[in-house]
Amino acid sequence: MAAQDVYQKLQRHLDKMPVGFPATESGVEIRILKHLFNPEEAEIALNLSALSEPLERIHRRVKGSGISIEKLEQVLDRLVEKGAIMGGKMLSGKTNGKYYSKAQLAIGMFEFQVDRITREFAQDFFQYMDEGFAEEFHRKKTSQMRTIPINRSLTPEHHVGNYDDARQLIMNSSGPCAVINCICRQSKDLLDEPCKLSDIRETCITLQNIAEVCLDSGMGRALTKYETLELLDRAEKVGMVLQPENNQNPLFICCCCGCCCGVLTSVKKFPRPVEYFHANFFAEVDPDLCEGCETCLERCQMDAISIMDSIANVNLDRCIGCGLCVTTCEANAMHLKEKEKGSVPPKxxxxxxxxxxxxxxxxxxxxxxxxxxxxxxxx
Ligand code: SF4
Ligand code: SF4
Ligand code: SF4
Incomplete structure (x- = not known):
């Protein structure tokens, strides 16, 4: 198969994932594939499924090409190592067998490039976000991530489900906890657009089996639950939005900013970003208390706040209920309100x-x- 054909076939194969991999006019998605797969590897990846399968089953599929099971294993392990496909302990868990599957671009191949992403990959990733992947990634129905309020913005009057309570999510998780570097900020560093909020790069909290995998691979640093809570406090202080995996027992909680985060920067370009967030809260100003100091305006990562006639105004099309504007309002004029129709994330x-x-x-x-x-x- 001609090299270009194999990449186009792989694009179509990856487009069948839960979060697809659409083609663009510029072909930037093919460049992304070329960063990760050589033509031989791309041809082998065409035989992987969306769900994990044992090596032996994949070999039955490809053995017509004459490749031995040992050689196949070598190629697949190399692709896992490059972060191009899923495999290793993430899929095999405690079993002895070897399992592999194809990976989505995000959350997936892009995040696997942490600590080794190149400037060219970062450039292509953000271009692809702009040219089509953002529409694929952000879902009005169910998306991979959600926003939860920072704890200090909540009051006893709020009916907060455990899934909306960051501290509870960590305390209830079975452990271990680990923190890894933020691939979005590393990418922006390479593009000479460093994070405007902070120099901190360790902002992705991983939990349970994902934390185990990150620790085993050396990618993550182990944290106690207490240290993980401290990390949440630090994120709040700096002004980072909390975005866990969109379920009640998340395997990660990202601490994100509106300048680097691939999720926030892309959704901010949509006319009504709120439609793409599973957030149960929104901010509301008490105009009688507001002093127009503009602190909340600086703090909001979604550009949801404007000041009119010296009073803050929240644009509900943009507010994702992160609570960052609440905790720094010294006049106590900003509060979080619960949405009438809240949503409960998947289990x-x-x-x-x-x-x-x-x-x-x-x-x-x-x-x-x-x-x-x-x-x-x-x-
Ligand atoms: S989603 Fe947020 S914390 Fe996670 S990698 Fe991107 S900016 Fe960093
Ligand atoms: S921080 Fe508080 S007082 Fe200052 S503008 Fe915002 S709502 Fe008003
Ligand atoms: S206005 Fe901005 S900072 Fe405040 S809760 Fe909404 S998104 Fe967060």
Whole structure:
């Protein structure tokens, strides 16, 4: 197969993931693939499924090409090492076998480039966000991440579900906890657009089995629960938005900024960013108390606040209920209000992705995929 064809085929294969990989006019997505796969690796990746499968099953699929199982294992392990596909302990857990699957671009291949991303990759990633991937990543129905309020912006009057309470999420998680560097900020550093909020790069809190994988690979630094809570406090102080995985038992909580975060920077370009966030709160100003000091305006990462006639005004099309504006309002004029129709996130990681897939493909295609999977075919 001609090299260009194999990359185009791989783009279409990855586009079948829960979060797709759409083609663009500029072909920037092909450049992204070329950063991660050589033509031989791309051809092998065409045989991976969206759900993890044992090495032996993948080999049955490709052995017509004459490749030995040992060589296949070598190529797949190299791709895992490069962060191009999923594998290793993340999929095999405590079993002895080896499992692999294709990966989404985000959350996936992009995040796996932490501590080694190149300027060219970073450039292509943000270009791709602008040219099509943002529409794919952000979902009006169910998205991969949600926003929760910082704890100090909540009061006893709020009916806060445990899934909206960052400290509870950490305390209730079975552990371990680890922190890794922020790939978005590392990318922006390479593009000479360093974070305007902070020099801190360790801002991605990982939990449970993702933390284990990060610790095993040397990518993460272990934290006690107490240290993890301290990290949340630091994020609040600096003014970072908390974005956990969108479920009740998240495997990560990201501490994000409106200048670097791929999620926030891209959604900010939409006319009504709020439609893409599963947030249960929004900010409200008491005009009688507001002194027009503009502290909240600086603090808001979503450009949701303006000052009119010396009084702060919250644009509810942009407010994602992060609570950052509340804790620094010395006049006590800013508060978080609960939405009348709050949403309860999916139970866990697996139910989140099942829901995303069901919404993307519909019940009939999902059924066909399940049948294919049970017959050992790739999906
Ligand atoms: S989502 Fe937020 S914390 Fe996570 S990598 Fe991006 S900016 Fe960093
Ligand atoms: S920080 Fe408080 S007092 Fe200052 S402008 Fe904002 S709402 Fe008004
Ligand atoms: S106005 Fe801005 S800072 Fe305040 S809760 Fe909304 S998004 Fe967060």
């Amino acid at each position: 866990d990681h697996d139910s989140l992705y099942k829901k995303i897939m069901m919404e993307r493909f519909g019940p009939w295609r999902m059924f066909k995929m399940m049948v294919n999977m049970s017959l050992g075919r790739k999906i």
